[in-house]
Every structure is written in C-alpha cells, then in structure tokens.
Amino acid sequence: SDAERKQQLDLKKAGSFKPKNPPLVTNIYTADPSAHVFNEKIYIYPSHDIETDSAINDDGDHFAMRDYHVLSIDNHSEEVTDHGVALSLEDIKWASKQLWAPDAAEKSGQFYFYFPARDYDGIFRIGVAISDTPSGPFKAQENYIEGSFSIDPAVFKDDDGSYYLYFGGLWGGQLQNWRDGKFSIQDSYPADNEPALPAKMAKLSDDMLTLAEPVKDIVIVDESGAPITTGDNERRFFEASWLHKYQGKYYFSYSTGDTHKIAYGIADNPYGPFVYQGVILNPVLGWTNHHSIVFHQEKWWLFYHDSSLSSGKTHLRCVKKTELIHDINGKILPITAYD
Numbered sequence: 001s002d003a004e005r006k007q008q009l010d011l012k013k014a015g016s017f018k019p020k021n022p023p024l025v026t027n028i029y030t031a032d033p034s035a036h037v038f039n040e041k042i043y044i045y046p047s048h049d050i051e052t053d054s055a056i057n058d059d060g061d062h063f064a065m066r067d068y069h070v071l072s073i074d075n076h077s078e079e080v081t082d083h084g085v086a087l088s089l090e091d092i093k094w095a096s097k098q099l100w101a102p103d104a105a106e107k108s109g110q111f112y113f114y115f116p117a118r119d120y121d122g123i124f125r126i127g128v129a130i131s132d133t134p135s136g137p138f139k140a141q142e143n144y145i146e147g148s149f150s151i152d153p154a155v156f157k158d159d160d161g162s163y164y165l166y167f168g169g170l171w172g173g174q175l176q177n178w179r180d181g182k183f184s185i186q187d188s189y190p191a192d193n194e195p196a197l198p199a200k201m202a203k204l205s206d207d208m209l210t211l212a213e214p215v216k217d218i219v220i221v222d223e224s225g226a227p228i229t230t231g232d233n234e235r236r237f238f239e240a241s242w243l244h245k246y247q248g249k250y251y252f253s254y255s256t257g258d259t260h261k262i263a264y265g266i267a268d269n270p271y272g273p274f275v276y277q278g279v280i281l282n283p284v285l286g287w288t289n290h291h292s293i294v295f296h297q298e299k300w301w302l303f304y305h306d307s308s309l310s311s312g313k314t315h316l317r318c319v320k321k322t323e324l325i326h327d328i329n330g331k332i333l334p335i336t337a338y339d
C-alpha cells in the first residue's frame with residue numbers, strides 16, 4: 001500500500017533526518033496536536049499513538065488509538081506537563097475503535113472536547129465530551145453529534161462569540177463515502193478535472209453539543225476563483241482542518257495527504273471560499289502531517305508532529321512546536337522541520 005511504501009522509505013531515510021525541534025513529550029507517542037490558550041496557558045489536545053498488530057494500510061487501520069492525554073505549556077522555556085488520561089474508549093458508549101485527531105473549546109467556564117471514532121457500524125463520527133477543567137477528565141455524551149461524520153474536528157471561536165466546527169478527511173477518514181449526504185460503502189471521488197472533495201464545517205449550537213445549521217462545504221479556490229481540482233494533489237484538501245484569524249482574515253489550513261504538506265487559503269469570513277496561498281509546513285518524517293496554529297506570549301506558534309521518536313514509524317509520532325511568522329502582507333513563511 002501507499003502507507004507501507006512511505007513507511008519503508010521513511011525508515012530508510014530516518015538516519016539522515018536532523019529534526020530542528022525536540023518532541024514535546026517522550027513518555028508516550030503523540031500526534032495531531034490541537035493547541036489553544038486557556039487561562040493563559042497553552043493546552044494541547046493530541047492523539048495518543050500506540051503500538052498495534054493492525055495492518056498498515058491506506059484506511060489507516062494502524063492508527064488504533066484507545067485514549068487521549070492532554071498536555072500543557074505554561075511558559076515556553078519550561079517542561080511540558082502530561083496531565084494523564086483525559087478520556088478512554090471504554091467510557092464512550094457509541095465508539096468501537098480508533099480515537100483519532102481531537103480538538104477542544106472553552107465556553108462559559110466549561111471545556112468541550114471533540115473527537116472522532118468509528119461507531120459500531122465502522123463509520124467515523126464525531127463526539128463531544130465535557131469537563132470543567134481544560135485538562136479533563138472529560139465525560140462523553142451518550143451518542144455522537146447528530147449529523148456528524150468523518151474525522152479531524154477543529155473548533156474555531158470567532159470574535160463575536162460564535163463557534164464553528166471544521167472537519168473531514170479522505171481515505172480512512174471516509175469523506176469519499178458521503179458524497180450524497182448519506183454513508184455509502186463504495187468510495188467515490190470526483191473526476192480529476194472536477195472540484196476536489198471539500199472539507200466540511202457548520203456553526204455549533206449555543207450549548208456546543210449539536211450542529212446549528214446544515215453541514216457546508218469548504219471550497220478552496222485558486223487566484224482566479226476556480227476550485228482546486230481532485231487531480232491537483234499538491235494543493236487539494238485531504239485532512240487536518242484548522243482555522244485561525246489574523247488581522248481580520250480567516251486562514252484555513254489543512255494537510256494535502258498523499259503529498260504530505262500543510263497548506264492554507266485565506267477568506268473574509270469563516271465559510272470561505274478560501275483562496276489558496278501556499279505551503280506552511282513541508283513534508284515531515286512519517287506519512288501524515290497534521291498541525292495547529294495558536295497565538296501565545298506575543299508569538300504565533302505552529303504545533304505539528306513527525307515520526308522521529310520512533311525513527312520513522314508512521315503510526316508512532318511525536319508532537320512538536322516551532323514559531324510561525326506572518327510576513328507584512330499576511331503570508332505565512334513556509335517551514336521546513338529539518339536542518
């Protein structure tokens with residue numbers, strides 16, 4: 001499979017990679033870091049990667065995670081705290097396996113943790129769990145969010161107090177199984193010259209537990225306004241949605257999947273369309289690339305992962321951080337994670 005090929009290549013190349021940044025923690029494998037500032041600290045909501053006997057394949061069966069930990073950073077020169085298990089598969093009634101990339105949001109002193117997992121029909125859904133502290137433990141709702149599907153939830157709070165949920169992922173993330181608005185076992189993709197399958201989003205309800213509107217497409221367009229197409233693997237959306245706001249503009253960033261980049265587009269509103277701008281993070285060691293962007297202590301930070309802690313095993317990753325810079329025109333300077 002493509003995943004196996006990339007893993008073998010990465011294991012061969014691992015010796016020559018010189019990572020610029022150390023893992024934030026080394027006691028566990030971590031990935032997909034969603035970072036937010038709550039009570040002046042950075043809280044990081046990562047996936048917790050584990051060893052598994054599951055096959056390495058393009059459906060991502062080897063990402064067999066069973067719980068979540070929360071990490072925090074008080075001050076950038078200090079050690080990162082691992083707050084331990086915040087939510088376990090056993091405590092989520094509707095979920096059967098694969099706790100993939102999560103995110104969290106704060107509203108009125110309550111903390112809402114959003115996470116994808118497969119339900120008992122093998123379909124990825126997005127659930128929410130609640131705590132009165134940012135590090136949990138979180139208590140999962142009885143069922144997944146009605147109308148939710150696919151993976152990689154990311155929550156954005158706008159300046160007017162509205163919250164939006166962005167989500168979606170191809171291949172193992174099953175976005176290609178929802179083309180008619182209902183789950184189909186058959187994969188289906190638009191032709192190479194047609195608009196690519198889009199990420200999804202919806203405003204969240206006031207109680208943060210349901211979608212307040214029908215799910216909408218996030219369309220990424222080129223500078224002439226034409227949607228990025230399926231065949232444009234270098235630029236089209238694959239997974240790992242994130243939204244941040246800079247100088248009044250909305251930046252939607254995402255992974256290009258099989259071309260392994262974090263790319264971004266800019267819009268005037270949270271719904272898009274987003275005009276493609278370029279690459280934020282070049283490919284990292286390991287197949288996946290997944291990130292978040294947050295402002296803390298006068299700087300913008302990029303949180304990301306690679307597989308350096310396991311010398312290149314795609315499903316055993318470690319989260320890292322580095323400074324991110326917007327230039328005077330609001331363009332993000334591309335980052336390479338290696339010397």
Ligand code: FUB
Pocket residue numbers: 031032047063100101151152169239240288289290
């Ligand atoms: O961690 C499992 C999956 O790998 C995530 O949901 C994707 O974004 C990719 O990083």
